[in-house]
Amino acid sequence: xxxxxxxxxxxxxxxxxxxxLWQTSSPQTTVRCSSSSTPPARQLANxxxxxxDYDCRLLSLDDISHxxxxxxxxxxxxxxxxxxxxxLMVASRGHxxxxxxxxxxxxxxxxxxxHFDDEISNILTTIHSAKPHQWSCDDDDGDDVASAALRxxxxxxxxxxxxxxxxxxxxxxxxxxxxxxxxxxxxxxHYATGIMWEPTLGACREVxxxxxxxxxxxxxxxxxxxxxxxxxxxxxxxxxxxxxPDERLPEYMKALYTIMYNTSCEVAENVLKQHGxxxxxxxxxxxxxxxxxxxVEAKWHHGNHKPTLQExxxxxxxxxxxxxxxxxxxxxxxxxxxxxxxxxxxMEDLIMDAWKSINIEAFEHYxxxxxxxxxxxxxxxxxxxxxxxxDGFGEPDYQKxxxxxxxxxxxxxxxx
Numbered sequence: 181x182x183x184x185x186x187x188x189x190x191x192x193x194x195x196x197x198x199x200x201l202w203q204t205s206s207p208q209t210t211v212r213c214s215s216s217s218t219p220p221a222r223q224l225a226n227x228x229x230x231x232x233d234y235d236c237r238l239l240s241l242d243d244i245s246h247x248x249x250x251x252x253x254x255x256x257x258x259x260x261x262x263x264x265x266x267x268l269m270v271a272s273r274g275h276x277x278x279x280x281x282x283x284x285x286x287x288x289x290x291x292x293x294x295h296f297d298d299e300i301s302n303i304l305t306t307i308h309s310a311k312p313h314q315w316s317c318d319d320d321d322g323d324d325v326a327s328a329a330l331r332x333x334x335x336x337x338x339x340x341x342x343x344x345x346x347x348x349x350x351x352x353x354x355x356x357x358x359x360x361x362x363x364x365x366x367x368x369x370h371y372a373t374g375i376m377w378e379p380t381l382g383a384c385r386e387v388x389x390x391x392x393x394x395x396x397x398x399x400x401x402x403x404x405x406x407x408x409x410x411x412x413x414x415x416x417x418x419x420x421x422x423x424x425p426d427e428r429l430p431e432y433m434k435a436l437y438t439i440m441y442n443t444s445c446e447v448a449e450n451v452l453k454q455h456g457x458x459x460x461x462x463x464x465x466x467x468x469x470x471x472x473x474x475x476v477e478a479k480w481h482h483g484n485h486k487p488t489l490q491e492x493x494x495x496x497x498x499x500x501x502x503x504x505x506x507x508x509x510x511x512x513x514x515x516x517x518x519x520x521x522x523x524x525x526x527m528e529d530l531i532m533d534a535w536k537s538i539n540i541e542a543f544e545h546y547x548x549x550x551x552x553x554x555x556x557x558x559x560x561x562x563x564x565x566x567x568x569x570x571d572g573f574g575e576p577d578y579q580k581x582x583x584x585x586x587x588x589x590x591x592x593x594x595x596x
Contacts, residue, residue: 261295264296265296271303272306281307285330294379307334358401358432361404361405368392371562371566372388373385394436398474402477403477408479411478414433417429476495486514489508508530531564538556
């Protein structure tokens, strides 16, 4: 159940982890319209547009270029693939079963196993059909034990493939519907990859990116655009969790609610089919916990309440950038009559303490699977990465954009 349910287990943590560092203030714009039915006054965050042109930049990745450079590069890749394919065929004819396993595992970890599906399938078939005496698993031999574990994992993955239908096709229309919110689809996928990078977790990674994107949209609805009355209605709608959204909700909230509901139903249905566990209540509760936390922040803002540092940390922090609730550093400065550097150092100490707790819980006192523990640590890592030296979601800088381009958009130079 790991790949499906872990997405929602991360959601409350992400709501807190993605709002913990200092951010500078930026101008606000108040929109007021005058008509016979006066719309409510709203604030806008003046987010920079998305750095990624979905119609041109991303779709162009599927185009076949015919220039000389790309032809040479394609021939180079074909040569490399032919070399790997030959090595797989030689391994398939051999009798060194652990070596075969290590080769398949290496290709999967490099994310290139899909180029050699037939060859890998043949290898795993021969390994599966191997007689017991062909495996000398001595409990006193660490290498043999590791090979046995690797054999079990690779065969299990081959026999039970991840089939989760997790297309992100409904996300792009939401981007247009919520024009006030951050358009950070690529950044969300980068974030999800930092949590689950393994090639075998591709479907899970796609769902996680989708959930992170929805959480970002929710954050902007509660922190920026929604009126308090609308936010209370929306939070109550999440609590009731009905198929059709509350008719009193504005259209932009209905669109967001519908995608949240349908995404959750897809995940719950998949979990039920694969594992026989009804996860609907769990998923609904996690969405409700997140929206309740966001609503607390919204009430702080609309009521001009300045939370204590402990209140701020307990509920998950809010951002200074939009002028709604002071950041942890600003709160610490106010409570302790200290300067910015002293308060920043104090927050860095809290971060280091948090890292110590994370490592202890993940590797010494962990109660869940090792995979889950590693993913939780990865969540903290990618949060630290994205928010280190700036806001990787609100205002991604050159370095953040460069990371995404090199990871997902630019081809690997095989000549290096």
